[in-house]
Amino acid sequence: MAVIVALGAFLMTLAGGWTAQRVTDRRHLVLGLAGGLMLGVVGLDLLPEALEAAGTEVFGVPAALLLFVAGFLATHVVERLLAVRQAAHGAQDGTGGGAEGGTGRGGRAPQVGLTAAAAMVGHSLMDGVALGAAFQVGGGMGVAVALAVITHDFADGFNTYTLASLYGNDRRKATAMLVADALAPVVGAASTLLFTLPEEPLGAYLGFFGGALLYLAAAEILPEAHHEHPALSTLLCTTGGVGVIWLVVGIAE
Template sequence: MLGVVGLDLLPEAVEAAGAEVFGVPQALLLFVGGFLLAHLVERLLAVRQAAHGADRDERVPQVGLTAAAAMVGHSLMDGIALGAAFQIGGGMGATVALAVITHDFADGFNTYTITSLYGNARHKAVVMLVADALAPIVGAASTLFFSLPEELLGSYLGFFGGALLYLAAAEILPEAHHDHPARSTLACTVAGVAFIWLVVGLSH
């Protein structure tokens, strides 16, 4: 997830929505906003759960479902980008298709993992996984009826990237390092980032 945010989502967001607001690119402001909102939502849900007598350290299922829904939204945007690329030309469409198909496998894994990690039932995780798999198809088909302004797409990617980075830094990475060998976990983390770098490089 760290690689997806830093090497894929954020560069695309800055390129598409790079207009500055008080000297800072709009996409980066939304990136910070997404990070802070994810933190705020998690805290509010945790407080609400604690008020109902739940364990303070227990995972909040709604956070997992919200994050998974955001992943589905991201996959939908991938499909829209794919459809737009094919409207420009077959060559560009094929390149974008390779990138979308490749990293949608990672998106699907992340969607299922996030949903399960926060204590949701397996059938809910499967439902979100299926939704994530269908989202790019729906997104690509939708471009037959409308087009999304580039700046709006970039703004969405920046905001979503901030929320995703919060989940990776505050939840996923600490969980991965908990009760696991440090070297193997670190190696897998670095390998994951390297894989995303390879996918991004091939797509360009």
């Protein structure tokens, strides 16, 4: 049953990515919405789940929060290191860090976008594992988790394609990451037929991933959304994205 439901998540993920592709003429609105969706997923879905699953404390601080901060810092460090490396490479080639020098739009390193999209794939894989585990506990819990997974996988597909393309990756690579993200919950749900993931490692992963996602939303996507179009409509899209995730979480509860 869990695998069948995961097929719905597969379709919703592709629908989210397709939507992100089709509205390129309103790129600032797409980025504003993506930033809001990511902020909502982190604050209203991932972090509460991580705190509940990884309940241990380290020097008085929940382990999930420590990993949340670690994920934020790790993403910042990786992005800076890649940017410095690409800038140095461009200078050596005499390209000045342009597209031929290996950097994407605005001097961003495409590897960062692929890494971020890969993290979304990992998140979707865990969604599938959570879906399968919920159906093992009982039908009622399985339905509740299925509703949450299927609904917010639209946002996952939207964000996966946006993250990959934002950093200068071409459509082929962005689409490949989208397809991988769509397949991930199906693979995750099928894996629960063989084993069950312990709760604490899952919570640790969600905390770390939440920090990474928050960095990308706050430091990259939202500033980019308002860079050329500091419009009220962009801000409304961001607020609406948070509201959508809040609605999804409320319905799932």
